[in-house]
Amino acid sequence: MRAAFFDSYGDADVLRVGELPDPGPGPDDVVVRVRAAGVNPVDHKIRAGYLDGAFPSAFPVVPGWDVAGTVEAVGPAVTAFAVGDRVLGYVRKDHVQHGTTAELVRAAVRHLAPLPDGVGFEQAAALPLAGLTALQAVEAAGVQDRETALVHAAAGGVGHLAVQLARLRGARVLGTASEANHASLRDLGAEPVTYGDGLAERVRTVLGGAAVDASIDLVGGDALPASFAVTSDPGRVVSITDAATVLGGGGRYVFVRPDSAQLAHLARLVEDGSLRVHVRGTYPLERVAEAHRDVEAGHGAGKVVVTV
Structure with missing residues (x-):
């Protein structure tokens, strides 16, 4: 799969896009084919090494915790999702390595929620965290x-x-x-x-x-x-x-925690128009470094998303 990743801590220039092995699902996991991934301030802080004590990293690191896409494969114990389902997720793990800024990401069921048909992938990717x-x-x-x-x-x-x-x-x-x-x-x-x-x-x-x-x-x-x-x-x-x-x-x-029920609730609010998600900028995967710089600059309202 193609993915954005870095092999050492540093500024946005350490990010590159290349090939990494495809993930497979664990027993209670799914593999999501990523359509869009949100970029958050925590992503550039992790990339810079500021949070290594809180979230140990194993290189190469694929950044990103927010995802929207479709289910590509399911583990044998999974009953909540099937191949082809639209999903969004806050895929935060205890260590940092296999993030969402890639063509495929492995995610635990507890990190995901169904994505309503009326919500686009870019908007959904900006929502989880x-x-x-x-x-x-x-x-x-x-x-x-x-x-x-x-x-x-x-x-x-x-x-x-x-x-x-x-x-x-x-x-x-x-x-x-x-x-x-x-x-x-x-x-x-x-x-x-x-x-x-x-x-x-x-x-x-x-x-x-x-x-x-x-x-x-x-x-x-x-x-x-x-x-x-x-x-x-x-x-x-x-x-x-x-x-x-x-x-x-x-x-x-408050330190945000994954919660699939809350995430499903938020997605429904977006679908019915009660909650608006402002995406101020989208970047293709190949321009992920620019997306990080955009967020790191701290200017502008709303969210930044990488499309895959």
Whole structure:
């Protein structure tokens, strides 16, 4: 199979595309023929070697945890899927080696969900990690109807989904973003707030001096102390970026976990139009290094996808 891979840690230039052996299914696995693979910030951090302690690597490493495609082969114990089924998945394993930026990937059944016919492969590939992160953060914050939620980095890949999921629960949502992204946040039903110095004061001004019920930090830095400053209950401050600080303040840390039922739920929301996934850029497999640079630059709203 053709795959994108790297043999050593480094910048995007270590990525190359070539031939690797085809994977076969284990007893409770399927092999997915990849149509599209999402690119996330964790991918370039792994490639650079920053997460080697958390996720040991075995070279060559095929990057990527997000996938959308069709089932190519099934293991003998698999009953949930059949050859030809459309699927999407968050294929995160305990070690990093056999990722999704390839023509074929082996995936455990627990990492996959059915892909509805009404959802395209590129849109589906942008959903798993970001969508599950957003959903699990909204759940951890306990966002409910008639409450006010603050979402930081609200125009980003995770943020634009968290805004919509909080709105679907009936919450009023304030979202921090640069002014260039304020119009897109309004389109999602959020009230934009410019990030930077004085953020807490700006949030209080929007709310007439009141506090928010829940805060979701997706960016780190000054966003987390600002969240504690404007949230009525510190136990409802959630961060995906800074475990020590958020736990030390009495909040909750979320590290996204695979969940096939939640992923199926998200896919159905996309199919019926309740949840919009913004794909800002697509790259063919041969240009995977450009896709990594795009994500690493940290500019622009939405998600980046590699097509295979």
